[in-house]
Amino acid sequence: MTTPLLKVDDLRVRFRTMGPLKALAKGVPDPYIDAVCGVSFDISEGETLGLVGESGSGKSTIARAIMGLVPAESGSVSFAGTDLTALSPRRFAPYRRDMAMMFQDPVGSLSPRLTVRSLITEPFRIHGTGDRDLDQEARRLLKMVGLNEDFARRFPHQLSGGQARRVGVARALALNPKLIIADEPTAGLDVSVQGEILNLFARLQDELGLAILIITHNLNVVRHITDRMAIMYLGRFVEQGPTEEVFYTPRHPYTEALLSANPEPDPDAVLDRIAISGEVPSLMNRPSGCEFHTRCLYAQGKCRTEAPVLTEAGESHSFTCHYPLTTAHTGRTKAAS
Amino acid sequence: MSTAEDSGGTRRKTVGDGAFMQHLRQLSRDQLGMLGLILVLLIVLGAIFADWIVPYDPLKIYAGPRLAPPSWEHWFGTDQLGRDVLSRVIAGGRVALQVAIATLAAALSVGLLLGLIAGYGPRWLDNALLLLFDAVRSFPIIIFALAVVTLIGPSLYTVILVVAITSIPNYARIVRTQTQAMRTNEFILAERAMGAGPARILAIHILPNVIGPLLILASMDVPLVISVEAGLSFLGMGVKPPTPSWGTILNDGYSYIRNSPWPVIAGGIPIILVTLGFTFLGEALRDIFDPKLRKDL
Amino acid sequence: MSAASDPLLDVRGLSLDFGSPRGRIHALRNVSLEVGAGRVVGIVGESGCGKSTLAYSIIGLLAANAEVVGGEIVFSGRNLIGLPDSEMRALRGREMSMIFQDPMTALNPVQTIGAQMLAIQYRDAVPTREKRRRAVEMLAKVGIPDPESRLKAYPHQFSGGMRQRICIAMALLVNPSLIIADEPTTALDATLEVQIVELLKDLQKDMGCSILFVSHHLGTVAELCDDVVVMYAGEVVERGSVRDIFHAPSHPYTEALLECDPGRIRQKTRELPTIPGDVPNLIDVPDGCIFRSRCPKAFDRCAREAPAPRRVSGGHEASCHLLDELAEAAP
Numbered sequence: 001m002t003t004p005l006l007k008v009d010d011l012r013v014r015f016r017t018m019g020p021l022k023a024l025a026k027g028v029p030d031p032y033i034d035a036v037c038g039v040s041f042d043i044s045e046g047e048t049l050g051l052v053g054e055s056g057s058g059k060s061t062i063a064r065a066i067m068g069l070v071p072a073e074s075g076s077v078s079f080a081g082t083d084l085t086a087l088s089p090r091r092f093a094p095y096r097r098d099m100a101m102m103f104q105d106p107v108g109s110l111s112p113r114l115t116v117r118s119l120i121t122e123p124f125r126i127h128g129t130g131d132r133d134l135d136q137e138a139r140r141l142l143k144m145v146g147l148n149e150d151f152a153r154r155f156p157h158q159l160s161g162g163q164a165r166r167v168g169v170a171r172a173l174a175l176n177p178k179l180i181i182a183d184e185p186t187a188g189l190d191v192s193v194q195g196e197i198l199n200l201f202a203r204l205q206d207e208l209g210l211a212i213l214i215i216t217h218n219l220n221v222v223r224h225i226t227d228r229m230a231i232m233y234l235g236r237f238v239e240q241g242p243t244e245e246v247f248y249t250p251r252h253p254y255t256e257a258l259l260s261a262n263p264e265p266d267p268d269a270v271l272d273r274i275a276i277s278g279e280v281p282s283l284m285n286r287p288s289g290c291e292f293h294t295r296c297l298y299a300q301g302k303c304r305t306e307a308p309v310l311t312e313a314g315e316s317h318s319f320t321c322h323y324p325l326t327t328a329h330t331g332r333t334k335a336a337s
Numbered sequence: 338m339s340t341a342e343d344s345g346g347t348r349r350k351t352v353g354d355g356a357f358m359q360h361l362r363q364l365s366r367d368q369l370g371m372l373g374l375i376l377v378l379l380i381v382l383g384a385i386f387a388d389w390i391v392p393y394d395p396l397k398i399y400a401g402p403r404l405a406p407p408s409w410e411h412w413f414g415t416d417q418l419g420r421d422v423l424s425r426v427i428a429g430g431r432v433a434l435q436v437a438i439a440t441l442a443a444a445l446s447v448g449l450l451l452g453l454i455a456g457y458g459p460r461w462l463d464n465a466l467l468l469l470f471d472a473v474r475s476f477p478i479i480i481f482a483l484a485v486v487t488l489i490g491p492s493l494y495t496v497i498l499v500v501a502i503t504s505i506p507n508y509a510r511i512v513r514t515q516t517q518a519m520r521t522n523e524f525i526l527a528e529r530a531m532g533a534g535p536a537r538i539l540a541i542h543i544l545p546n547v548i549g550p551l552l553i554l555a556s557m558d559v560p561l562v563i564s565v566e567a568g569l570s571f572l573g574m575g576v577k578p579p580t581p582s583w584g585t586i587l588n589d590g591y592s593y594i595r596n597s598p599w600p601v602i603a604g605g606i607p608i609i610l611v612t613l614g615f616t617f618l619g620e621a622l623r624d625i626f627d628p629k630l631r632k633d634l
Numbered sequence: 635m636s637a638a639s640d641p642l643l644d645v646r647g648l649s650l651d652f653g654s655p656r657g658r659i660h661a662l663r664n665v666s667l668e669v670g671a672g673r674v675v676g677i678v679g680e681s682g683c684g685k686s687t688l689a690y691s692i693i694g695l696l697a698a699n700a701e702v703v704g705g706e707i708v709f710s711g712r713n714l715i716g717l718p719d720s721e722m723r724a725l726r727g728r729e730m731s732m733i734f735q736d737p738m739t740a741l742n743p744v745q746t747i748g749a750q751m752l753a754i755q756y757r758d759a760v761p762t763r764e765k766r767r768r769a770v771e772m773l774a775k776v777g778i779p780d781p782e783s784r785l786k787a788y789p790h791q792f793s794g795g796m797r798q799r800i801c802i803a804m805a806l807l808v809n810p811s812l813i814i815a816d817e818p819t820t821a822l823d824a825t826l827e828v829q830i831v832e833l834l835k836d837l838q839k840d841m842g843c844s845i846l847f848v849s850h851h852l853g854t855v856a857e858l859c860d861d862v863v864v865m866y867a868g869e870v871v872e873r874g875s876v877r878d879i880f881h882a883p884s885h886p887y888t889e890a891l892l893e894c895d896p897g898r899i900r901q902k903t904r905e906l907p908t909i910p911g912d913v914p915n916l917i918d919v920p921d922g923c924i925f926r927s928r929c930p931k932a933f934d935r936c937a938r939e940a941p942a943p944r945r946v947s948g949g950h951e952a953s954c955h956l957l958d959e960l961a962e963a964a965p
Contacts, residue, residue: 055794055823067530069529069530103523109526110527113546123531160912193909194906195906224906243902258824263831264856265855265856265895267880
């Protein structure tokens, strides 16, 4: 087995909630929230991993930690063997050519006063272009993402959501990265346009051998485009494995709940819904034991007191639960499927 | 799409259906704004071409009635030395504009720089700069002017220096607030993710977005600056005689107000017009550039 | 649609323009739909189709540059177009209420929940004690735990899902006959969305009001609504009962939309269906069928003539020339 392209090992990220003086005054011993609590995964070349979770689960934070935008408290992020967390900003800089990120807000992640041409050639200007003809590069990139050449002169506010997304992809591809991190690539896009972006990812992956990390809360997207997926809750992975396997035989109750919270566009679909009650607890008030126990249908005594350990279930499929599900997930089945 | 922008941040405009023409058209629909534009143009052109349009030499003393009321020969009458007041008023516009432009240019550039640094830099730097701004702002202008005058004597440069320094904190604060707000925007995060350093981010991505409102605010400060100059000159801390400035005209007229009210009125009128003109224009520009009021988005 | 008695809301041929520097945007063109008493009607469509504009024109909260250029909105027998402001205000928050998309900004951040919930009952001549009781009762109904003490809390102390529930409680508090919900679940995670939908279903059965539910989530609409209206680029292209629309879509756009929904696609695929092309320019509305440029089944008649709504079955209509052809072909 070759070294994976990206290897994240026991990553932890904390954020300060208040300054040291205020914490002292209020008697708060540990004024931090743990956004990411010991997450491990890896992505090989040409592979797509989906990170799934609700808002506040920490998935965007992981992406930012990988890109060096937020500091890691502990753990490591290795890219092609090198530990990025140990590098100074200056030494980190060249790696930004190999990893590119696309952000959630398609138009908001584009600098409003620059033309599309300037936006997609920005990576060249930052990292030094040598003698490259930027106009030519811009044309090449636009073509790669399926946009007409005259988009080069447009401004972000003149683009539709789908077009702005493509510009984001073009910009991410500028320096031929090996890994692309896409934060909610289909959010805000109409259903008829979502497919365009996802198909684009699939094509680019086939053509360029890209590794892709997709962050989303949309399980439908995950199913079609990822090889493996990881489900997050309150900063931890609760389940991780090959997509089809996790979809059809989920082991963790949260995974099951997420899968059934997917309304089907069919009024006659039998609602075999696992109702998940309540809301995600605040990161400042983490439940004891298994953190999901407050919303879990199957919670029992042990779940309240003891945190579950990582269990393997078949090849590269793991989960953390005391009482994992054993039957195949039937989800919501139509009367005649 | 005729407004092109390279990433150096400079705007090259071509006439046509680009943003500039569109803004001009929008301005033409705002009546007060147009009035403001006309007034401003009048004053600016008057100042530039003063030498050619003055009916008399503003410095020359004419043998004739002193403190005369307006007449066909002297539209604003004459002052206490027999000089034509109208000519002095027109020439005084030059001083006013010189002060305004120099002051605002200096205050804007320094304020912009400091504001960007305060807004984007580390907390301690921000706190230090805020302390500096507040210190400068807490100084009453007149006292500060007195101190400067004592050091370098009264002159046009004194006025410019004083007004510039006292204007910097306001602009810096505005830039700082906007920078801070923009710092967490996604496109800034995206730039950082690509490896852009703070200098690049400030110069190319933040500066162009904060400068618009700043310029409009500055244009609305022009009458204020001119009034301050007039005030300082009135108090004898600014331009020295016989150079005409609106402040000195007011000052002279004030001494002789019992003999003739006309010099005071004449000195006051341009200040009123300038204030109205720049205020109307500034507000109209602000409405045009405020994206929330734009209907084409 | 249910036409047993006069519908509660009857939009007839509504056309609306927005003024803009580049010309008039014909945002709504000849839109007709009905909401029967006690029915849940969903409006589905994608960005720019005008569904939110339609919702706002019914409740009368349009921007200053909007102009109704034709049609009527008949609510409980009265035409809302041209109704004086004072009468419109009497309707809003009484017989008609609205739930907005963003729970974060829909509540006043500087007032407690209790104050806001009491304030909207201002028209009722009952003592404050009674208003409080009603507020607490409604909060309990929408699932806010410990409602009595929560009245003193401020909006920022609640999570997004809770805030949306509070907004729903406020909308129902005045016991309206019609609730207009503009994408109320779009800003929420899937698990919360499911909860809100269940809540709306239960409340609607309990209180018997009608709901006009605007959304682009097909799954949610399928689950919640009795009737569905499909909009595209400012026009209604198809309407019918929820089963008509989802099981027997008769307009090519509806068919395409359903195909594109990744939730519907059973087999894992790397090549997802899309609708190629862009929504047409609404300043210069093209002749003929509005969907023609993106329709896989278009033929020459579509370019010349805009199709009129044609009956597919009782209460199910679609605006497509193909239906004519089918009718002609049938014996």
